[in-house]
Amino acid sequence: MSTEVKVPVLGESITEATLGQWLKKPGEAVAADEPIASLETDKVAVEVPAPVAGIMGAYSVEEGATVNVGAVIASIEEGSAGAAAPAPTAAAAAPQPVATTAAPAPAAEAAPAGDASDLPLSPAVRRLVLELGIDPSKIKGTGKDGRLTKEDVVAAAKAAPAEASPSAETAPAKAAPAGARQEERVKMTRLRQTIAKRLKSAQETAALLTTFNDCDMSEVIATRDKYKELFEKKHGVRLGFMGFFTKAVALAARDVPAVNAQIQGDEIVYHNYLDVSVAVSAPNGLVVPVVRNADAMSFAEIEKAIADFGAKAKTGSLTMDDMSGGTFTISNGGVFGSLMSTPIINPPQSAVLGLHRIEDRPVVRNGAVVVRPMMYLALSYDHRLIDGREAVTFLKIVKEAIEDPARLLIDL
Template identity: 75%
Template sequence: MSVEVKVPTLGESVSEATIGQWLKQPGEAVKADEPIASLETDKVAIEVMSPVAGVMGAQIVKEGDNVAVGALIATIEDGTPAAGAEPVAERTEAPVAPASASEAPVAAEDPVTLSPAVRRAVLEHGIDPASIKGSGKDGRITKEDVLAAAAAKSAAPAPAASAPAAPAPAPASSGGRAEERVKMTRLRQTIAKRLKSAQETAALLTTFNDVDMSAVIATREKYKDLFEKKHGVKLGFMSFFAKASCLALKDIPAVNAQIQGDEIVYFDYVDLSVAVSAPNGLVVPVVRDVDSMSFAEIEKAIAGYGKKAKEGTLTMDEMKGGTFTISNGGVFGGLMSTPIINPPQSAVLGLHRIEDRPVVRNGEIVIRPMMYIALSYDHRLIDGREAVTALKTIKEAIEDPARLLIDL
């Protein structure tokens, strides 16, 4: 007896998705409520669960196909896998053809199911996927896992040679330059459309400032152990910038407003969108009512969203809304950038790396841990004076964190 597996309801206003990856192959045992496929929508990846226990049957659609809500995508059959069956050979997709004979494809017998982005990273860096411990959901390998393994491999010291090694044979030339075509994921297509729309619709402008991080670093260093012991979460810099942003948005309401048609909508609350890097692209979950949250609540919310983004388990509701965005390019080493707004929002704060730089204090040149910050804004709604003032308020609150306590 076969049980049909159909595309589940994906959320408000979402009518279709793309088959991102089959997590089970025909003939493999399946447990009830075990994920058998991942779907990519315009915003998040959603796993399709098996309604019953049994054996994976037919896959009605292929990876990369678009499917509507309610569409039949697979069947689950009664029974158990045949004894002695070798489903592993079927499980992994055929490897991408290497650009030259020197590039080793992913072994067909590798038992790890790799997404297209991960498979490409494995090929580019020459990493054996069997040697990587996956950090994704159910132990699946993410692109970040491959990059970390590649970094560790390049950092490893070369073994001492007691005798000259035989020269390796020169790799055969492919006689040309390689190209690879990879279909854009639905998420990446949506990101591209939204960012291009932001450029075409908003009058984008960016103002910059720099922040002396000495006071925040000293505060964090003094209280981080007590903070983690009491609240069970680490004290980071994001909570300081979130609270400082709330001060600025309260003083300059236009930065927390939106243009809707021929009206301006002002919000008396702050729903903070936090840009987070996920395996399939940048996602922006929303921390609701951040203006009324404590430092610990903010840190817990951001840490939870970061974990869910890495696992690909963010829901549609967690991505909806937002009145202001913070994007931290500093975690990747960025020194300065012009962040782009997240429509229909009107402003975004960009954070960057902290580095020691010479600055003048009381007529003397001293070394301080400095960070460039940037505020991109929609000039249709926000004047330059308002943008500069908002960014200056954030700077002053970070350089004197007591302001966060006395609402100054």
């Protein structure tokens, strides 16, 4: 007797998803509620749990296929773990002699595949493993449930050049003939497709404009250095710069509410709360989980929320609730070394604050040229709703609050 595995309800207004990865192979034992597949929706990855315990049956759809909510994607057969356990072991043992054979390209590719037979690898990770000649069984995965990510494979290749050197012998064979040009076509993930559509829509719909300023980070850095150890000891989280900027945005939004508003039809919706979308880098692209009621949160609460979102994004465990809503976005390109950029708003929001790297630059203070740690700030906004005067005023308030953090405490 078999039990059908169906696509679960994915969230409000979401009717389909892409089957991103099978986490269990046919013939493997599965426990009830154990993840057997990963689905990619417009916003996050969702795992499909096994409805019952048993043996993984045949797939009804392949990786990369689009599936609707309620569709049957596989089956679970009756059986025990003991009956299925030897199968993967035997399968894994078979290819190993091939890995010791000589240099033909198919044999070289078979080695990592054999070593990885017990590991659920996404197509992109499996391809990277083959290209770099890395043994995936020797890499500690940082993804959900210990699965490997592309970053894990790249880091392992950089950390162990000696181990990767044998693959260099096969690399010329792939690259031959000399000067040959190669192309690779990879289907866009559903998340990347959604990001592309939303950003293009923002450019076509909103009247985008960006205003810039710079701020002296000396006081914030000094404050952070002075209290970071006590802060971490008391609250169990590191004191970063995002807490200061989130507080500064909350302060500025009170004086310039249009920056925290949205256009809906022929109406403007003003919010008396601040839900900050924090741009976080995830394996499949940029995501923006929401810190809700950030204006009413303490520094520790803000830093904890952002740290939790960062960890969840890395493991692909962000939920729909984590991603929904948001009235303003803060994007920190400085962590990647960006000096200056023009960020794009996250519709239906009307503004986004872009942070950049901190760099020592000469500035004039009291008639003398001194060196200060400076950061460029960029505010992109929808000119249909926000006037230039309001945008400049908002950014000026943020700048003043960062340069004099005491303003955050006395509401100036």
